[in-house]
Amino acid sequence: MSTPIEAPGGVGSLADLRKLSDQIDGFLGRREGVYLFKLAKLGANRGVVVEIGSWKGKSTVWLAKGSEAVNGQVIFAIDPHIGSPEHQQQSPGKVNTEQEFRANMARAGVANRVTPLLMTSLAALAGWTKPIGFLWIDGDHSYEAVSQDYYGWLPHVVDGGIIAFHDTYYWEGVRRLVDEEVLQSQGMRVLGQLDGILAIQKSPATSLTDQFNLFLVRRLRRVFNRARSQRKPWRALPRKLLRALAWPRH
Numbered sequence: 001m002s003t004p005i006e007a008p009g010g011v012g013s014l015a016d017l018r019k020l021s022d023q024i025d026g027f028l029g030r031r032e033g034v035y036l037f038k039l040a041k042l043g044a045n046r047g048v049v050v051e052i053g054s055w056k057g058k059s060t061v062w063l064a065k066g067s068e069a070v071n072g073q074v075i076f077a078i079d080p081h082i083g084s085p086e087h088q089q090q091s092p093g094k095v096n097t098e099q100e101f102r103a104n105m106a107r108a109g110v111a112n113r114v115t116p117l118l119m120t121s122l123a124a125l126a127g128w129t130k131p132i133g134f135l136w137i138d139g140d141h142s143y144e145a146v147s148q149d150y151y152g153w154l155p156h157v158v159d160g161g162i163i164a165f166h167d168t169y170y171w172e173g174v175r176r177l178v179d180e181e182v183l184q185s186q187g188m189r190v191l192g193q194l195d196g197i198l199a200i201q202k203s204p205a206t207s208l209t210d211q212f213n214l215f216l217v218r219r220l221r222r223v224f225n226r227a228r229s230q231r232k233p234w235r236a237l238p239r240k241l242l243r244a245l246a247w248p249r250h
């Protein structure tokens with residue numbers, strides 16, 4: 001049975017949204033999509049939603065539906081639509097995802113809520129003035145690029161705004177930024193780690209609960225990364241535990 005969504009706006013049920021998302025080629029797991037939807041519901045009333053890296057729009061649809069569910073703000077979907085360095089290496093000069101992206105937005109009924117910006121995140125950042133309620137970082141995954149995305153856009157995220165990173169376990173550049181810098185900062189509250197997504201809130205981690213969450217996520221990520229590199233048979237456990245603890249509930 002499909003789970004009704006407890007929000008106005010004719011968004012549909014979670015089962016409908018999963019079906020919609022399944023039809024879009026992309027790099028987001030089903031559970032991750034639902035988590036992104038819930039994060040967008042939290043952030044989309046605090047300021048605009050910015051997506052860095054749309055590909056064909058799988059994550060964009062979850063973001064747009066989450067925002068729609070709370071009558072939230074528009075999504076700025078930044079992507080030059082020529083693929084990441086690894087896509088360009090595989091098919092030099094041949095990647096162009098713009099038409100498919102636009103068609104997927106129209107099919108999902110969210111084209112009026114999504115503003116595509118056909119440029120790199122760095123180009124979009126120049127002259128940016130809008131306060132951001134939710135920043136989703138899923139563009140170039142090299143350490144240099146993801147750091148530039150995080151530190152460059154962070155000043156535009158409102159206090160209490162949400163930031164989420166994708167591919168935080170298996171992509172070395174993102175993993176390094178998250179483990180060595182983001183999770184070492186006391187200026188952020190950790191909301192949760194669900195599969196590859198790490199979600200944080202721009203708000204000082206002052207309470208004991210915040211400190212404990214930060215400690216737990218750091219520690220379980222470390223245990224998972226080590227167990228994975230040593231191919232321990234129980235390596236999935238810390239990852240599952242993090243998923244079970246992730247907030248908002250999924």
Ligand SMILES: C[S@@+](CC[C@H](N)C(=O)[O-])C[C@H]1O[C@@H](n2cnc3c(N)ncnc32)[C@H](O)[C@@H]1O
Nearest residue numbers: 026027053054055058059083084120121139140
């Ligand atoms: C991993 S894919 C994004 C997947 C997408 N979020 C999904 O749900 O399927 C990475 C995307 O980032 C884009 N990209 C690469 N470098 C970028 C940059 N500097 N700024 C914005 N987007 C970039 C690529 O064109 C590619 O479409």
